[in-house]
Amino acid sequence: MADSNFVLSDILRNNIRNITPYSTARDEFQGVALVNLDANENSFGSVGNGNYNRYPDPYQHELKQVVSKIKGMPVDQIFLGGSGSDEGIGLLYTAFCEPGVDNAIVCPPTYGMYGVSAEINDVACKEVPLTEDFQLQADKVIAAMDAHTKITWICSPNNPSGNSYDREAIRKVVVAAKGIVVIDEAYIDFSTEKSWLNELAKYPNLVVLQTFSKAWGLANCRLGMMFASKEIIAVINKIKLPYNMNGMTQKYACEILSKYASQKDDYVKEILAEREHLIPELEKIPSVRKIYPSDANFLLVKIDNAHEVYKFLVRQGIIVRDRTKVFLCEDCLRITVGTAKENKMLIEKLKEF
Ligand SMILES: *Cc1c(COP(=O)(O)O)cnc(C)c1O
Numbered sequence: 001m002a003d004s005n006f007v008l009s010d011i012l013r014n015n016i017r018n019i020t021p022y023s024t025a026r027d028e029f030q031g032v033a034l035v036n037l038d039a040n041e042n043s044f045g046s047v048g049n050g051n052y053n054r055y056p057d058p059y060q061h062e063l064k065q066v067v068s069k070i071k072g073m074p075v076d077q078i079f080l081g082g083s084g085s086d087e088g089i090g091l092l093y094t095a096f097c098e099p100g101v102d103n104a105i106v107c108p109p110t111y112g113m114y115g116v117s118a119e120i121n122d123v124a125c126k127e128v129p130l131t132e133d134f135q136l137q138a139d140k141v142i143a144a145m146d147a148h149t150k151i152t153w154i155c156s157p158n159n160p161s162g163n164s165y166d167r168e169a170i171r172k173v174v175v176a177a178k179g180i181v182v183i184d185e186a187y188i189d190f191s192t193e194k195s196w197l198n199e200l201a202k203y204p205n206l207v208v209l210q211t212f213s214k215a216w217g218l219a220n221c222r223l224g225m226m227f228a229s230k231e232i233i234a235v236i237n238k239i240k241l242p243y244n245m246n247g248m249t250q251k252y253a254c255e256i257l258s259k260y261a262s263q264k265d266d267y268v269k270e271i272l273a274e275r276e277h278l279i280p281e282l283e284k285i286p287s288v289r290k291i292y293p294s295d296a297n298f299l300l301v302k303i304d305n306a307h308e309v310y311k312f313l314v315r316q317g318i319i320v321r322d323r324t325k326v327f328l329c330e331d332c333l334r335i336t337v338g339t340a341k342e343n344k345m346l347i348e349k350l351k352e353f
Contacts, residue, residue, distance in 0.1 A: 006204045008231050011150055011179055013098050021238040024058050056247030059237065063250045066257050067225065071210075073197060076230040079237065082245030085186065085211040085224030089113050091236050092207065093121040096150040096180060104151040105144055107136060109160055109326045111184060114153040129327065134161035134292065138169040142176045150179040157187040160323050160334045162294035164193045174203050180232070182207045187296035189215030189268050197227055204229050212253070214297060215271075216264050221249050271297050275337045281347045289331070298336045306331040309353055316349045 009017055025039035037043070039055055046053040064075045071078070081087030097104065099122035106114045106125050118125045126149070128141045141152060152173060156165040174181045183196045185208055196208050207228040213219040223245075226236065275294065282288050282301060287309070290302040300323070303309055310322040310333055321334035337343065 005178070008204070008229075008235070011096055012235065013094075013096060013102075016095050016235065016239060019238055022242050024055070024242045026055055026058050052247065054247075055243055056245065056250055058243050060245055060250050063245075063254050063257075066254055070257060070261060071197060071225070071227070073200075073227055074230070077200065077227055077233055079226040079228075079233050079240070080245060081224035081226065082222060082249060083224070084213055084219075084222045085184070085209045085226065086113050086117075087240075087244065088207075088209055088224055088226040088236075089117045089182075090120070091226075091240060092151055092180070092182060093117055093123055094239055095232075095235050097121060097123040098148075099123060102148045102150045103146070104153065105141055105149060106153045107141065107155075109134075109158075109323075109328050110153065110155045111159045111186075114155075130158070130161070132328065134158060134163050134328070136165040136169045136173070138172040141173050145177060145179070147178075149177075152177055152179065152181045153184065154181060155184040155186075156193070157185075157191050157295040159186065159296070160298075160300055160321070160326065160329060160332075161292055162187075162296045162298055162300050162334075163292065164191055164295040167193065170196075174206055177205055180205045180207055180228075182209060184209045186211050186214055189264065190272060190297050191295040193295065200227060200229065204231075207232060212257075215268050216257075217267060218253070221253065223249055223253055271337050274340060274343060275299065277340070278335075278337060278343050278347075281343070282350075285347070285350050287353070298334055300329065301333050301335055302331050303333060304331070306333050309333065309350070312353050313346075313349055316352075318346055318349055320346075 029038065041055065042053045060080050063080060064078050067078055068075045079088060103124040103126055104118055105128055107128050107130050115125050126144045128137060128144050131137060154170055154173065156170065157163060185195055188195050188210060196206065200206055200208065207226060210225040212221060212223040278299065279291055282291055287304040288301060289304065292300040307322060307324045310320060313320055323329040323332045323334050
């Protein structure tokens with residue numbers, strides 16, 4: 001390992017270090033029994049025609065095997081969230097940040113959940129802004145760290161700017177941090193950059209978040225992923241809700257993920273092609289001032305009277321994300337790349353404004 005200074009138990013919260021997790025009936029007995037009278041389920045069946053009366057696998061063993069194959073990561077380095085990767089964000093605060101004492105670092109403008117989840121957990125967030133062209137200021141991030149900085153959030157490709165950060169700037173932060181560094185790769189499937197998954201073995205303080213919500217088109221399933229050392233994942237497993245992913249999602253994802261992995265790649269190709277079509281169309285609109293470089297499935301667009309444009313689009317039944325009140329995103333709308341037809345409608349309406 002490149003950095004041997006990192007001792008996980010040193011940065012865990014005291015109450016978490018020695019916690020005894022809730023032991024589910026499914027933890028104590030795994031396997032197929034003749035008679036299950038241990039979990040107060042309805043042994044007669046479930047209402048309706050489904051087969052939902054038994055509690056699901058708390059650790060999603062089967063699904064993790066599938067994810068392990070797709071991602072090339074060992075099962076014990078995988079945590080799956082049944083409320084998306086947002087679930088992982090909250091659990092990381094619970095594991096590492098003492099409320100009212102510890103702090104985290106965020107680099108605005110970025111994904112809002114890091115800050116919201118910090119507030120919910122009574123954890124202070126230090127803000128180290130990105131540069132005007134949305135790059136990470138590694139030296140300033142490092143300078144902002146103190147003995148109570150437990151988590152540094154890095155979103156790359158970043159939401160809402162769409163760009164990826166310079167890889168060596170990220171590495172600098174990971175190497176310097178005494179706490180954990182989380183790289184949120186929600187948009188990695190669209191990116192020309194390589195994932196940090198392959199670097200987890202080098203950095204014991206690194207956590208990578210990914211999701212099935214974007215490129216895989218499974219936002220409705222709320223299926224998120226967290227990858228880290230097996231020691232960090234063991235801690236997260238101890239503090240997660242006992243049955244954090246329902247059985248329908250587990251079953252469905254097991255059935256489709258390995259079977260349709262190539263369909264994800266096709267979607268990515270289509271979306272990227274549409275993004276490249278959309279850019280020159282937007283550029284033709286006189287009020288468009290700037291389209292920021294995107295490594296994701298959306299574009300951040302600076303446009304005159306952005307807030308008025310947003311409201312006009314809403315009246316036309318077209319919803320984009322109004323980012324005009326976000327730091328460094330004044331006059332900007334964040335536009336998800338849609339289908340060819342949807343993008344055409346957007347462009348037509350923008351021309352009408
Ligand atoms: C969409 C998004 C997520 C949320 O992923 P879920 O798995 O749906 O919770 C996480 N991070 C970023 C940066 C996102 O844009």
